[in-house]
Amino acid sequence: MVKKRWWENENVPGHISNALLRTAREVMKHVAMCQSGMSGPKYSQVYSGALSGDGAIPITIECMVATGLPKRTVVGLPGSAVRECMDRIWSAMSSTGILPPRGVLTVNLAPADVAKHGTLFDLPIALGLILADASPSGKRWPDDHACAGELSLNGHIQPVKGILPFVLAARRSGRTKILVPAGNALEASHVPGVTVYPVRTLAQAIDHVSCESRIAPFSRHRRIKERRTSRSMDVSDVVGQTYAVDALTVAAAGGHNCIMIGPPGCGKTMLAERFTGILPEWSEQLALEANCIHSLRGLLTEKGWKQERPFRSPHHTISRAGMLGGGRPIVPGEASLAHGGVLFLDEMTQFSRSVLEGLREPLESRRIVLSRLRDAVSFPAGFQLIAAINPCPCGWDRSEKKKCTCSDVQKLQYAARLSGPILDRIDMHIALLPVDPAAFQSRGESTTRELRVMVRRAIEYRKRRRQAVPNCELSGPDLESLTSSEGLDHVADVMAARALSARSRLRILRIARTCADMDGSPLVRRLDVTRAASYRRLDGVTELGMVLSEQRNRVEA
Template sequence: MSGKGRCLVQAATLRGVEAVPVDVEVAVSSGVPGFAIVGMADASVQESRERVKAALRSCGFTMPASKIVVNLAPGALRKTGSGFDLPIAAGILVATGQVDPSALERALFVGELSLEGAVRPVAGLLAYALCARMLGVGLVSAEVEEGSCALGRLELRCARTLADFRTPPFPRAVGKKMQIRAESSDFCDIAGHDMAKRALQIAAAGGHGALMMGPPGSGKTMLASRLPSILPPLSESEALETAVVHSVAGENYDRSLHGVRPFRKPHHSASLAGLVGGGSPPRPGEISLAHNGVLFLDELAEFSPSVLQGIRQPLESGKATVTRADGNVEFPARFMLVAASNPCPCGYFGDDEKKCTCSERQIRAYQGRIGGPVMDRIDVHIAVRRIPPGEVLATGRGTSSEELRRAVLKAREYASWRRARAGTGSRRETTEELVRACDLSSEDEEFLKATAQRSCMSGRAIMRTLALARTVADMEERSRVRRADLCEAIGFRSRQGEL
């Protein structure tokens, strides 16, 4: 829509990891000179007035000495970010007759302006591209490479400066083939630890959480850092989901678009907002940046207990919900939790060679920082022991990542086939579906009941034990879970290294 003194420009604002369409309505009329932006605009949007004024003058346009009102509709939606600079400036140029209205046709505009009129990229470009594709229009933003937000059925065009509005159409984005270097870390670099490798292999096959507990220097961090090398690449839909989260967070997402699963390792001093998400406007936290990948929490017991309790709900639901006065914002958070911890403050409780100097009270307090509810949600518990010096020197001759990865891929393919045959598809199995998928014999069912009674297992613990046993059976491509699978799952579920 455009007419004498009026113009409408298509824009969008970020809410969570989604770009929501916004109409930028510009009206230039006679009256007391002024420049007002209305429609629930935050401080960063209000600052657009000064950037737009300076940018228009720097590019040789006229800033009208009239009454300018910019309305951002819908009015009930809070608008955030500096990406409104470009659509507001474009609306003023068309409303004042300085550029042809055809420059704004069938396009969504997003970009920040420098005082010289250059168009700068903003966070969330991939989310804006998805919004433009949904609306059936093109996207005009700062100069970017096409590969950074290449989507089918989307026309991506670049505006370098406001001066480009004099000579539309805007040039198309330049495609560039990106080379993603593969990770060099391999499990063969780690000698010994065959049981830990087996446990991580099972965890990778079923997407189970894992906790490694052992003394300092036993290899916990090395084992965790090599876990991505045995995971399958992201599917096309997973890659796009993951890349959008990183785009909104303002981080590079090239690796995600090329199928590389994220591996996040926040420091133990991380705040609740940094881990789960928050801020104003709400920003995705580390658990969302690990979506479809691995979240590694090293020195788990050193994290604040309140921060650790914040990941309980996302572990179950696969999403993080941030509540604000204007509503809830959801971030995807379906991740594989891998953690490492010392068993006590000195680190040597249970070690065969070095004596622990901690009291029983100190050990209980240290392990209690993790919290029972979080521990109950971790499926695989691994006791990592220090290996003999002779085995340390045999590095490079351990089981390779490629060998472990083949078994993981085989298990996942079999599990997908099994779920498809049962009609559950790719979604998470319900309790009833999981019990039916395990197909336990009456003897094995009684064995599990007796073990659960003896070990005081919660209902969640029983179902997670079944899920772990189902993964073990998937690795052998068996339709029925056997007693041996249950025993191995129960062994990994039992908490290792605890007092």
């Protein structure tokens, strides 16, 4: 039996009877109801979206304002940034001159089994609470609207990451009128079929939703067109490397991955930086996919849209998660940021083995799947790999300019760092010699514009041959049917002379097919095979310096 406290014992003088306590509770409840002017729980619904993998899913935000002692709760797997939102919302409301709702506030983010991360829920939750508080007046969130945005303490709305996937998800769920932070409006306007309302302050958003003053829809015409290739990055800046420029044009036309071997300062990085310029225009679908990835990382807010194919050049100290993606929440890595463009690995041998091995999956399937305890996330990673290496650790093996200081063992170990499996996925290996000082008097022979035309013609010719996949993905039987008998004989001769594997033969035939496309030839000819074989310099090489001396002999001959 529970012992009664002294004040609960009716025999003690001065006790408060249970009946009185009950009355006191009723009075407190009545006072609270009078203060907030409510008669029962009030409810509202607002539509938004949560980022998940490389996309987003539609989210319904439910807000309930009930009587009771003040309490704020957010449920539905909110991340730490979402849980903190209530403090930002309170300050923003106070700064805007709105009395924040009182009582027991419950916010539910449905579906409740999807993790919610990021700050894009600030604006929809704030609007949901205001609408719930005003629900007796009959104001409701319009069914065709969705919104996202981060609130600052003074009521302004800040840009958020991942607006592009958010707008795509909203459109899929039939919501075509989207309120986004003004800083994200350009980015959002690239999704066709939606009306974008740029919001600058919380007050503006409230006026828009309550139809007191509508925000003018964002117009794409204000957008300033960027030039596709800036003049400062033209291939003609690279002098004395005609062989490498030709090889990279073939790589661009056939989608071949390429590795450049050469001493320091011969122009490997310059060539790689100019490579995206000669790639053909990308399709709208590819541009949207690549921009979604950049949007998730918050890299679009400045310019609003990536017009050019991406060029990513991560440092060799990058971690596996930095390259492939990871973290919590999972964000895409450099390999996905290079989707649709070029991933350039300078000093490829310096990258850690686990990073290079991790690239095998995207090179094969053009996607990266990251599995975690709860879920698996997949990001697109269809990049073209361009790598650069020195012939030896010091960089001057078999050079006429400087003396190499590396031992034979060092050189062999250095060459062995290029692992077989990753090298197998690189079609072309080209050797670059130091530039002749006399060449600096002139400019390069070809401009980016000319090379791009050549690449476009080769791709158009391939499409006329009714081949949908790029040449780098052709299989053996298909290639043989596209090669003339003299071409096949010549491949057999090259294989015998250089003791090549069947895999090398396949690569040579693929490159030869691209060379034939560039000349508009329906069948691969003998000269195409000769040219292709010259782009396979690492076949059967134990020391990387050998490719340079071979190349020098070729030039002198």
